[in-house]
Amino acid sequence: MLANGKGAIRIEHVDKVYDAAGAPVQAISDCSLDIRAGEICMIVGPSGCGKTTLLNAVAGFHDITGGSIWLDDEMLCGPGKPQAQPGPDRVVVFQNGALFPWKTNLENVAFGPVVQGRMSKAAAREKARELMAMAGLSGTENSYPGEISSGVRRRVEIVRALMNDPKVLLLDEPFRALDSLTKSVMHEALLEIYYKNKVTIFFITHDLEEAIFLGQRVAIMTTRPCKPKKVLDVDIPHPRDYSVLTSRRFRELMEETVHAVHEEAVKAFEAGEKEM
Amino acid sequence: MSAAAPAAALATGRTRGREGSALARRVRRAVVSVVVFVLLWELGSRLKWPWVGDAPPPSAVLKVWLPLLTDPGYWYSWYQSSRRVLTGFLFAQLIGIPLGLAMATNRVFNDLTFPVFEVLRPIPPLAWVPAAIIFWPTQESSIAFVTFLGAFFVVVINVLGGAKSIDVRYFQSAYSMGATKWDVFRRIILPATLPSIFVGAAVGMGITWEVVVAAEMISGGGGAIQSSAGGGLGFFIWNSYIGFSYPQIVVGMISIGIAGYISSSIIRAVGVVCTPWLRTR
Numbered sequence: 001m002l003a004n005g006k007g008a009i010r011i012e013h014v015d016k017v018y019d020a021a022g023a024p025v026q027a028i029s030d031c032s033l034d035i036r037a038g039e040i041c042m043i044v045g046p047s048g049c050g051k052t053t054l055l056n057a058v059a060g061f062h063d064i065t066g067g068s069i070w071l072d073d074e075m076l077c078g079p080g081k082p083q084a085q086p087g088p089d090r091v092v093v094f095q096n097g098a099l100f101p102w103k104t105n106l107e108n109v110a111f112g113p114v115v116q117g118r119m120s121k122a123a124a125r126e127k128a129r130e131l132m133a134m135a136g137l138s139g140t141e142n143s144y145p146g147e148i149s150s151g152v153r154r155r156v157e158i159v160r161a162l163m164n165d166p167k168v169l170l171l172d173e174p175f176r177a178l179d180s181l182t183k184s185v186m187h188e189a190l191l192e193i194y195y196k197n198k199v200t201i202f203f204i205t206h207d208l209e210e211a212i213f214l215g216q217r218v219a220i221m222t223t224r225p226c227k228p229k230k231v232l233d234v235d236i237p238h239p240r241d242y243s244v245l246t247s248r249r250f251r252e253l254m255e256e257t258v259h260a261v262h263e264e265a266v267k268a269f270e271a272g273e274k275e276m
Numbered sequence: 277m278s279a280a281a282p283a284a285a286l287a288t289g290r291t292r293g294r295e296g297s298a299l300a301r302r303v304r305r306a307v308v309s310v311v312v313f314v315l316l317w318e319l320g321s322r323l324k325w326p327w328v329g330d331a332p333p334p335s336a337v338l339k340v341w342l343p344l345l346t347d348p349g350y351w352y353s354w355y356q357s358s359r360r361v362l363t364g365f366l367f368a369q370l371i372g373i374p375l376g377l378a379m380a381t382n383r384v385f386n387d388l389t390f391p392v393f394e395v396l397r398p399i400p401p402l403a404w405v406p407a408a409i410i411f412w413p414t415q416e417s418s419i420a421f422v423t424f425l426g427a428f429f430v431v432v433i434n435v436l437g438g439a440k441s442i443d444v445r446y447f448q449s450a451y452s453m454g455a456t457k458w459d460v461f462r463r464i465i466l467p468a469t470l471p472s473i474f475v476g477a478a479v480g481m482g483i484t485w486e487v488v489v490a491a492e493m494i495s496g497g498g499g500a501i502q503s504s505a506g507g508g509l510g511f512f513i514w515n516s517y518i519g520f521s522y523p524q525i526v527v528g529m530i531s532i533g534i535a536g537y538i539s540s541s542i543i544r545a546v547g548v549v550c551t552p553w554l555r556t557r
Contacts, residue, residue, distance in 0.1 A: 061448050088454040098445035102467040102553050112453035115463070144553040164453055 007089075007167030007200035008037040008072055009058060015066030016053055027053045029225030031067070037167075040194065040201040042215035044208055044261060046268035050226030051204050055170050058202065059092045060084035071167065088112055088164035093157050095173045099145040105156045106132070106141035112164040128163060135159045135193065151182040155189060162193065168200040175210070184242060187214060195239055208261050212236075212253050213244060220260050223268040230260050332523040337530070340523040350512070357492065357508040358535065360416075361484045364423025368431050368480055373473060376435025381465065393432065401426040401487045405494050419491045419508075426487035427480030434479070438472020439465055471554060474547035478540050485536040489513070509535070 016028040027050040035041040045051045057064045058076065060083060068078025076084035091112070099108050109128035113119035119127065132141060135155055145153050154174055161169055175183045191214065194201060205211050211218045218232040236249055244250050318335060320328035344350040379386040379393075401422050408418035442465065450460050492510025507515070513528035548555065 059448070059452055086448070086451040088452070090452070092449060092452045094445050094449065096445075098443070098449040100446060100464070100467070102470070102551070111450075111455075111463075115450070115456070115459045116454040146553060160453075 006037050006072060008070075009033075009035040009168060009200065009202065010070040011035075011054070011058075011067070012070070012078075013067035014054070014057065014064050014069060016050070016057065016063075017065045026225040028057075028064070029227055031225075031227040033219055033228055033231075035168075035200060035202060037072075038198045038200055039216045040203060040214055042211035042218045043202065043204045043221060044206065044211045044218055045221035045226065046223050046261075046265040047206060048272070049221050049223035049264065049268055051221050052172055054226060055092070055172050055202065055204055058084065058168075059090055059170050060086035061092075088116060089166055090168045090170055091161035091164050091166040092170040092172060093154075093161050093174045095176050097145075097150070097153050097157055097174075097177075099153060099157055099160070101145050104142050104144055105137070105148070108145065108156060109160045109163050111160065116164070124163075128159075131159050131163060132156070134196070135189070149182075151178055151186060154178065154186060158190065158193060162197060162199070166199060168202055171201060171203040173204055173206070176205075183210070188241060190214065191238075191240060208254065208258060209245070212250060212257070213240065218257065220257060220264070223264045224271060229264065230257065232257055332526055337523045337526045340521070341527045344524075344527060353507065353509050353512045354531065354535065357485075357488055357510065357532075360419055360423055360488050360492075360508065361481075361535075361539070363420050364425075364488070365427050365477075365481055365484050367420075367424045368427035368484075369477065372428050372431030372476070372480075373435050376432045376476075377439055377465065377469065379432070380436050380439030380469075381461065393429075397429045397433070401483070402490050402494075405491060419488065422491045423484050423488045426483040430480045430483060431473075431476040434472045434476030435469060438469040438475075442468045470551050471547075474543065474551065478543045478547070481539050481543055482536060485532060485539070489532055 011031060011033040014028055014031045015026070018025040018027055031054065033041075043051050043054070053062075056062050058069055060076070063082035064077055065082070069076045069084065070078075071089065075081065099105070100111070103111070106125060106128050109132060110119075110121070110124035113124040113127070114121055129141060132138060135158075137152065137156060137159065140148055140152060140156065145156070148156070158169070158174070175186050178186060187210065201214075203211075203214060208218075212232075212234055215234050216238070218234060219228045220230045220232065221227065222229045232253065234253060236244055236247070236253075314334050317328060317331070318333045319325075321331055321333035323329075375389075379389055404422050404425055405418070408421045409415065412418040412421055446464050446468065447460060450464050455463070488508065489510035492508040493514040509528055509532050512531075513525050516522075516524035516528060
């Protein structure tokens with residue numbers, strides 16, 4: 001669907017300081033990360049480490065206080081333009097899902113092209129029906145999000161994002177609320193979608209296993225302020241399926257990184273204790 | 277497919293049957309509840325139980341009520357009160373919903389209007405009656421104004437609360453998919469507030485009935501002299517009280533109860549049609 005070579009994200013020396021009630025909090029400090037076009041880049045870090053702040057800056061939901069973020073050759077935000085304009089080239093899929101409960105699944109999926117004025121309502125629905133069928137969602141078109149299981153809901157939401165032909169999918173712990181069995185099904189479903197679309201994926205998680213299974217690269221973040229502590233190349237070839245999880249290379253990569261992640265988790269935990 | 281279809285039909289048939297009997301059960305319970313209430317009242321009234329001992333028994337009420345059912349004046353009272361309720365209610369929606377939405381979506385507007393709104397809100401509608409009579413040219417318009425006030429504040433508070441509690445992720449994902457501010461208002465804020473609009477409407481409808489009856493009593497029913505002359509159900513009750521017709525007081529009270537029940541049922545029914553996604557919960 002997309003030509004390769006689009007959707008590279010360059011994060012350069014980004015700072016973000018929150019000024020919460022007069023006490024400045026440094027959420028991100030001197031964070032630099034290159035995400036190649038068409039790769040799955042996994043961002044791993046403990047809860048509250050500032051990784052969602054980074055995603056929100058890329059999406060344009062809030063500003064940064066230093067550095068710059070680029071999408072291909074376009075500066076999204078940086079000097080003179082603290083906040084990126086949200087847009088359909090970088091669509092977000094949220095942690096707990098944000099399907100509009102008052103729209104049917106089909107109307108949800110058709111939403112983007114209609115509000116962008118890119119397609120008529122009828123054409124958008126036709127395309128939505130096609131994409132949903134490809135993702136195995138036929139039969140759920142006329143249900144409301146409240147009527148389907150959370151796993152199916154998450155799939156509808158990813159299809160809704162893809163309807164916009166985004167260059168980048170920004171996934172903020174999209175499978176966090178799912179049980180582990182549903183999650184494993186969702187991982188393969190996501191990879192299947194990815195192999196068809198080759199969209200760049202910026203995927204936030206705190207689950208190291210998920211990160212190594214899905215990602216071409218895994219960036220392990222330090223906790224508050226957030227910046228890459230270690231970037232791991234996952235040299236397991238795509239396409240992957242669940243047999244990867246028991247492979248020797250997978251275990252080796254886990255061993256290589258689990259210590260770094262644990263260290264940050266302990267730091268985050270202790271920082272949390274201090275705040276209390 | 278051919279094998280699955282009859283099975284599915286059977287399954288839905290069975291569910292529908294179960295739903296049907298559930299409805300029948302609920303109707304039966306409702307009938308039992310009303311019948312037991314009336315029987316206890318009749319019994320209490322005849323045996324001179326405390327509290328209900330002085331009330332006219334349902335049989336006496338019915339004796340007064342039955343001839344009234346063919347009296348056009350009685351129905352004119354219904355019509356008058358309903359008209360006033362509807363007028364006040366509609367104006368409350370027409371002004372209250374846009375105001376609530378504007379306050380929820382525009383911070384400057386909210387800061388400018390909310391303090392005044394919050395000072396006026398705790399004033400009971402009935403406290404407005406004397407002022408309304410003085411300031412409005414006709415009794416009719418003062419009753420309508422007070423009725424309007426009864427629903428207005430509830431409508432605004434519900435719309436405001438509903439629109440303000442919309443999950444920020446809905447806005448973010450809409451903007452992320454390229455929505456404009458107008459899209460967000462029309463496709464996110466409006467539908468997301470709809471359930472609260474109906475809650476406000478249902479509560480507001482109840483209050484307009486409370487208020488219209490009291491306003492009719494106080495203002496003399498818009499100048500009517502006889503209970504049947506179209507002063508509304510509130511005046512009907514008041515006039516029955518003046519005329520020592522206790523069973524007729526009860527007739528008036530039950531009439532208002534029925535009228536209120538019908539109005540809120542209509543709002544609920546419209547609400548169910550307008551918010552189909554809530555049916556799944």
